[in-house]
Amino acid sequence: MTAKMRVAVFKDKGQVEIQEVEKPVPSKGEILVKIEACALCTWEQRIFKGISHVPFPFIGGHEVSGTIAEIGEEVNNERWKVGQKVAVRLLENCYECYYCRKGEHNLCEMIGKQKNQRDKFAGPRGLSEYLSISSDKLFKLDNSLDFEVGALTEPLACVIHSVERAEIEIGDDVLIIGAGVMGLFHTMMCKKRAARVIVSEVDDKRRDLAKVLGADEVFNPVEENSIEKIKQLTEGRGADIVINTTAISKVAQEAIQLVGKMGKVVFYSSQHPDNPINISPDRIHNDEITITGTVSPSISDFQKSAKLLSTKIISPEPLISKVIPFENVQKAFEEAINPENFRVIVKIN
Numbered sequence: 484m485t486a487k488m489r490v491a492v493f494k495d496k497g498q499v500e501i502q503e504v505e506k507p508v509p510s511k512g513e514i515l516v517k518i519e520a521c522a523l524c525t526w527e528q529r530i531f532k533g534i535s536h537v538p539f540p541f542i543g544g545h546e547v548s549g550t551i552a553e554i555g556e557e558v559n560n561e562r563w564k565v566g567q568k569v570a571v572r573l574l575e576n577c578y579e580c581y582y583c584r585k586g587e588h589n590l591c592e593m594i595g596k597q598k599n600q601r602d603k604f605a606g607p608r609g610l611s612e613y614l615s616i617s618s619d620k621l622f623k624l625d626n627s628l629d630f631e632v633g634a635l636t637e638p639l640a641c642v643i644h645s646v647e648r649a650e651i652e653i654g655d656d657v658l659i660i661g662a663g664v665m666g667l668f669h670t671m672m673c674k675k676r677a678a679r680v681i682v683s684e685v686d687d688k689r690r691d692l693a694k695v696l697g698a699d700e701v702f703n704p705v706e707e708n709s710i711e712k713i714k715q716l717t718e719g720r721g722a723d724i725v726i727n728t729t730a731i732s733k734v735a736q737e738a739i740q741l742v743g744k745m746g747k748v749v750f751y752s753s754q755h756p757d758n759p760i761n762i763s764p765d766r767i768h769n770d771e772i773t774i775t776g777t778v779s780p781s782i783s784d785f786q787k788s789a790k791l792l793s794t795k796i797i798s799p800e801p802l803i804s805k806v807i808p809f810e811n812v813q814k815a816f817e818e819a820i821n822p823e824n825f826r827v828i829v830k831i832n
């Protein structure tokens with residue numbers, strides 16, 4: 484008889500339930516990871532709310548940490564040992580396309596195109612008790628690290644990618660729009676780059692936490708005019724870097740107005756809905772402005788993230804609002820979409 488394990492299956496929007504499936508057995512080159520914690524990302528929250536669409540039945544979860552339970556054949560068993568804590572990078576890579584070969588693994592042409600042959604479920608499958616995966620997808624975490632913190636390796640890696648794209652220089656005025664989990668991770672990372680961090684956020688509680696995590700200036704864009712506020716803080720220049728972590732088109736447009744000469748605007752968040760915005764090409768020309776985006780983490784960003792968490796250079800505990808047992812996964816999603824909460828983590832095992 485084959486062993487069974489539990490997975491959390493999205494049956495439809497707003498409906499997640501625990502089901503039993505066959506426990507995977509590691510094939511050649513694979514490692515069996517016992518997943519301990521899975522954080523519920525904004526993407527999965529949008530699937531739950533029906534804003535982002537996926538084929539059902541679907542097993543979500545891509546922010547995971549766990550321990551190595553079993554090592555398959557032909558895995559480097561000097562490097563990988565049973566009991567090692569790990570984070571898992573669940574983004575697919577072909578290692579053959581133009582972008583993979585340039586080292587830009589987050590832009591792989593095969594992302595979202597590789598078909599799961601194993602069973603009827605689509606999705607990254609982090610909300611499972613076990614995952615059998617190629618050893619190159621694993622990143623060591625220090626064995627003293629809490630699994631809940633380890634589960635944040637992926638979101639921190641996304642922010643590391645963004646901060647690298649922004650090419651922040653020491654002392655730059657960096658405006659971060661929005662102080663949800665992503666805005667707050669940006670706050671911590673930009674402080675590590677010795678930037679002067681200004682955070683724009685409507686919610687009092689989030690603004691307070693931004694301050695605690697090191698923001699130099701915070702303001703409420705409903706109470707204060709953002710353009711005037713940024714001018715006042717930067718001797719009329721505008722910010723050197725503006726990072727938009729919100730999904731609001733109006734804010735995306737304003738982000739460009741808030742940047743100064745030689746400035747850079749980073750569109751971090753995906754947009755819902757993706758409304759076109761107005762840009763003055765002449766302003767981009769005259770002020771030598773760069774507008775860029777950032778999506779997902781590359782392999783090196785993941786490596787850096789696992790290191791920053793393992794060495795406690797970044798301590799994201801304040802971003803964890805709730806830890807909820809696996810059997811209450813439906814409740815975990817309901818908590819995750821509550822704007823009062825930062826990250827909600829499902830304790831799997």
Ligand SMILES: [Zn+2]
Nearest residue numbers: 524546637638
């Ligand atoms: Zn994520």
Ligand SMILES: [Zn+2]
Nearest residue numbers: 577580583591
């Ligand atoms: Zn590729």
